[in-house]
Each structure stands twice: as C-alpha cells, then as structure tokens.
Amino acid sequence: MPLPAASLALPESPLAAARQLLVVLAPSWASTGGSxxxxxxxxxxxxxxxxxxxxxxxLGRAGLGWGIGRxxxxxxxxxxxxxxxxxxxxxxxxxxxxFGTADRESPFARSARLPYRCTSRDLKAIDAPLxxxxxxxxxxxxxxxxxWTSHEExxxxxxxxxxxxxxxxNSEPPVAGAGSCIFLHVWPSPGAPTAGCTAxxxxxxxxxxxxxxxxAGPLLVQLPEAEYRRRKAAWALP
Numbered sequence: 318m319p320l321p322a323a324s325l326a327l328p329e330s331p332l333a334a335a336r337q338l339l340v341v342l343a344p345s346w347a348s349t350g351g352s353x354x355x356x357x358x359x360x361x362x363x364x365x366x367x368x369x370x371x372x373x374x375x376l377g378r379a380g381l382g383w384g385i386g387r388x389x390x391x392x393x394x395x396x397x398x399x400x401x402x403x404x405x406x407x408x409x410x411x412x413x414x415x416f417g418t419a420d421r422e423s424p425f426a427r428s429a430r431l432p433y434r435c436t437s438r439d440l441k442a443i444d445a446p447l448x449x450x451x452x453x454x455x456x457x458x459x460x461x462x463x464x465w466t467s468h469e470e471x472x473x474x475x476x477x478x479x480x481x482x483x484x485x486x487n488s489e490p491p492v493a494g495a496g497s498c499i500f501l502h503v504w505p506s507p508g509a510p511t512a513g514c515t516a517x518x519x520x521x522x523x524x525x526x527x528x529x530x531x532x533a534g535p536l537l538v539q540l541p542e543a544e545y546r547r548r549k550a551a552w553a554l555p
C-alpha cells in the first residue's frame with residue numbers, strides 16, 4: 318500500500334519563511350573572524366541572490382560554539398556556547414530588533430524596518446544566569462526587583478553600540494547559563510575579537526541595519542565553513 322503523500326514530504330527548511338538572510342562563515346570553530354554576505358529572495362520558492370559584497374566580521378575571542386536558535390533538533394558536533402565562554406553562537410537565529418544611540422525621531426529610526434530601541438544609561442543587558450531577566454534588555458529604573466548580579470551597559474562611551482541588531486539566541490525561553498545578549502554591532506578596530514557577538518565596521522553595520530526588514534523574516538546563519546557545507550542542502554542554504 319503506498320504511503321500518504323504527506324508522509325513522503327521532505328521536512329520543511331528552517332529558512333522556509335525567510336526572505337532575508339545574513340550568512341556568516343568562519344574558517345573553523347576556533348576562528349575569531351570570518352565573512353558576512355547578505356542574501357535576499359522574493360518568496361520561499363525563489364533562489365537566494367547575493368546582495369552587495371561580502372564584508373569582514375569579527376567573532377568571539379574563543380571562536381564559535383553551538384547556540385540555541387531555529388536549528389534545534391539538528392545533529393550538532395562541536396563546542397557548545399555557554400555564558401562567558403567568549404564564543405559567538407553558531408547556528409540559525411532570528412534577528413529581532415535594532416538598537417542605537419540615534420533618537421527615536423531621527424531619520425534612521427523613522428525609516429527602520431525592524432523595531433528600534435533607543436539606548437540610554439538606564440538600559441541594561443542582563444547576563445546573570447539566575448536572574449528572571451536573564452538575556453533581556455531592561456530599563457533599570459522601571460524594575461522594583463533588580464535581582465541580577467551582573468549586566469552590560471547598552472549606552473557606552475565608545476562606538477560599539479552606536480547601532481546594532483539583536484540576535485535571538487537562547488531566547489524562547491532562555492536557558493540559564495547557555496549564553497546571553499548576542500548582538501551584531503560595530504567593532505572597535507578591524508578584526509578585534511568580541512566577547513561573543515559578531516562585529517563589523519560601522520558603515521557596514523549601518524548598511525545591514527538599514528536593510529533588515531521584519532516583513533522579510535530576517536535570519537542569521539553563522540557556522541564554520543565545513544558545517545555550512547554539511548547542512549546546506551537540508552537547510553536550503555544559498
């Protein structure tokens with residue numbers, strides 16, 4: 318007896334609903350840098366097309382480690398991302414919002430096509446695993462129960478967070494100690510490794526953030542080159 322058609326269907330790609338994709342490739346798990354290429358398509362049945370040229374990016378000071386994102390359930394060989402380990406998360410992740418120092422009424426904020434959050438001295442990124450606010454951006458003064466023992470300032474005196482995008486790693490809901498507060502942000506100098514984020518030149522970050530569009534379901538895939546090749550067909554990667 319033939320199997321029902323539904324049982325013969327291939328599993329849906331985790332990229333099925335996406336029409337914008339950032340692909341970050343690193344030479345190996347230990348690499349502290351790599352390249353980022355933008356891709357777009359008009360619909361899920363169209364081919365991905367490259368947008369602009371690939372740009373250099375910095376990664377974690379300890380390289381990459383598997384994070385928690387849209388790739389759950391996939392076979393994962395290699396290091397795992399943990400809080401404070403200096404690794405940038407590997408895998409497939411949504412890009413959920415933008416942040417920066419520009420005022421909400423600035424031309425950039427008004428034209429942004431992802432939700433935009435203007436940073437302030439009150440905005441903190443909570444990286445304390447035992448806090449109920451772990452892996453969240455919170456307004457410090459608005460919370461009566463400040464239960465965290467450590468955090469990161471989102472309004473800095475350098476340019477790293479002058480503009481950036483939030484990478485939705487370990488967010489649905491967060492697993493304590495699995496890594497927090499992962500961003501695409503501006504690097505302090507070319508090639509300088511990060512504490513676990515992905516960083517690039519300011520002009521490149523501005524271009525990317527201005528291009529991202531929530532209606533296109535933007536995703537980040539970030540992998541060592543060998544892992545990318547291994548998953549390209551199954552994930553329907555470009």
